[in-house]
Structure formats: C-alpha cells, structure tokens
Amino acid sequence: MSSESADVRSIDAIDRFRVALVEFVDAGRISVSEADSDLDRNLIWLERDRVPHWTRQIRKRQELVTRAKSDLYRKQTQSGAKDGRASVVDEKVALQRANRRLEEAQAKLHATKAWLRRLEQERINFKSAMSGFGVAVDHDLPHAIGLLKKMTENLESYLALAPPDLQKLLTPDEPVDATPSMRRAGTDRGPDADERATPTRPETLDERHERDEGEESA
Incomplete structure (x- = not known):
C-alpha cells in the first residue's frame, strides 16, 4: 500500500485505548493522592497525638515515681511493732512498678520520635520517586489522550467522505461506434x-x- 494512503482498520480500537488511558490516569491520580494522604495522616498522628501523649505520660509517671519514693522513705522512718522497723516491701514493689512504667513511657516517646523522623524521610523519598509519574498523569498522558481524541475525530471525518469509484476511474471511456x-x-x-x-x-x-x-x- 502506498505510503500516502490511509489504512484505517478500527477506529473503535483507538477509542477503547483512549478510554482505558483515561481510566488509568484517574486511577493513578487517586492512588498517588491516597498514598500521600496516608503519609500525611500518619505523620500528623505521630506528631500531634503520640508525641504529646507520651510526653504527658512521662510527666505523670515521673510524679508516680516521686510519690512511690516518698512513700518508701516515709515507711522506712516509721518504727515497727516488734523490731522497731516497719515493713517496706509493698512500697519497694510500688516504686519498682512506677519506675518500669516511666521507662516504658520514655521508650515509647523515643520510638515515636524515631518513627516520625523515618516517616518524614520516607515521605520525601516517596514524593521524589513519584514526581515523574505525577508529571505523566498530570501532563503527558492527558496530552496523549487529547491527541488520540483528535486522531479519532480526523479518522471519522476521513471515513465520512464518499470514496471515489476506482473501477470507473481506471476504465477508459468506450468510443462511439458511428x-x-x-x-x-x-x-x-x-x-x-x-x-x-x-x-x-x-x-x-x-x-x-x-x-x-x-x-x-x-
């Protein structure tokens, strides 16, 4: 077939591809937006909820440790009924429990801040990795979709033209027999x-x- 002729086989195939491309762009935008929102939501939760929560817990548990120490000291200064010294077993157990809870809160706060820093870095890496895809779904693919639509319209206009009768064009006129x-x-x-x-x-x-x-x- 001549390079100047058009071999139009299926405009529907081009249009189906364009529709599939539109759906891909929409799905890609939604996926990127949801992933970015998840990162932001977790960052906000760690920064505005967990860090303040464990900071408050540390202060409260420090107060409990201080109170347990005071109870132990007060009990140690009291005189026992038999040997002149009171039992301080319960106070020591309470102090140990208060210290463990304080250490737990401190560890939680440390882990929360570590995860916050890591998640911030992962968010930066994610945005950097998805920048090319973002350009594709926001610019390149929509431009391609527009070209496909224009191509379909041009092909439909081309097919709407009445094709010439090639047999008539190629057959010479018969001479009149006088x-x-x-x-x-x-x-x-x-x-x-x-x-x-x-x-x-x-x-x-x-x-x-x-x-x-x-x-x-x-």
Missing part, C-alpha cells in the same frame, strides 16, 4: 444514392456538341 448509423443512413437512400451523391463536373462545349450530334444521328 458505423451502424452510417450504414442505416446509406440503406435508406436506395441503390442509386451513391451515384446521386457523387458530384459531376460541368460539360465543356465540345462535349455538349458531340452529345447533340449523337442524338441527331440516332
């Missing part, structure tokens, strides 16, 4: 038509004189 009409015209004139139709030249004086003499002698 022989039958001429033959019919000749037949209608009769057998003497050719003689009557033949032109004669004028007689000369000598020819007319000879013709007159011949008629007299006859």
Whole structure:
C-alpha cells in the first residue's frame, strides 16, 4: 500500500485505548493522592497525638515515681511493732512498678520520635520517586489522550467522505461506434444514392456538341 494512503482498520480500537488511558490516569491520580494522604495522616498522628501523649505520660509517671519514693522513705522512718522497723516491701514493689512504667513511657516517646523522623524521610523519598509519574498523569498522558481524541475525530471525518469509484476511474471511456448509423443512413437512400451523391463536373462545349450530334444521328 502506498505510503500516502490511509489504512484505517478500527477506529473503535483507538477509542477503547483512549478510554482505558483515561481510566488509568484517574486511577493513578487517586492512588498517588491516597498514598500521600496516608503519609500525611500518619505523620500528623505521630506528631500531634503520640508525641504529646507520651510526653504527658512521662510527666505523670515521673510524679508516680516521686510519690512511690516518698512513700518508701516515709515507711522506712516509721518504727515497727516488734523490731522497731516497719515493713517496706509493698512500697519497694510500688516504686519498682512506677519506675518500669516511666521507662516504658520514655521508650515509647523515643520510638515515636524515631518513627516520625523515618516517616518524614520516607515521605520525601516517596514524593521524589513519584514526581515523574505525577508529571505523566498530570501532563503527558492527558496530552496523549487529547491527541488520540483528535486522531479519532480526523479518522471519522476521513471515513465520512464518499470514496471515489476506482473501477470507473481506471476504465477508459468506450468510443462511439458511428458505423451502424452510417450504414442505416446509406440503406435508406436506395441503390442509386451513391451515384446521386457523387458530384459531376460541368460539360465543356465540345462535349455538349458531340452529345447533340449523337442524338441527331440516332
């Protein structure tokens, strides 16, 4: 087929591809937006909820440790009924429990801040990695979709044109056969038509004189 001719096979295939591309762009935008929102939501939760929560817990548990120490000290200064010294077992257990809870809160706060820093870095990495994809779904692919739509419209306009009759264009016109009409015209004139139709030249004086003499002698 000539390079200048159009081989249009299926406009529907182009249109289906364009629709699939539109759906891909929409799904890609939604996925990127949801992932970015998840990162932001977790960052906000760690920064505004967990860090303040464990900071408050540390202060409260520090107060409990201080109170447990005071209880132990007060009990140690009291005199026992038998040996002059009171039992401080419960106070020591309470102090140990308060210290463990304080250490737990401190560890939680440390882990929360570590995860916050890590998540912030992961968010930066994610945005950097998705920058190219973002350009594709926001600019490149929409531009391609527009080109496909224009292509479909142009092809539909092309197919709407009435194609020329190639057989008629390639077949030369038949010459008009004038022989039958001429033959019919000749037949209608009769057998003497050719003689009557033949032109004669004028007689000369000598020819007319000879013709007159011949008629007299006859």
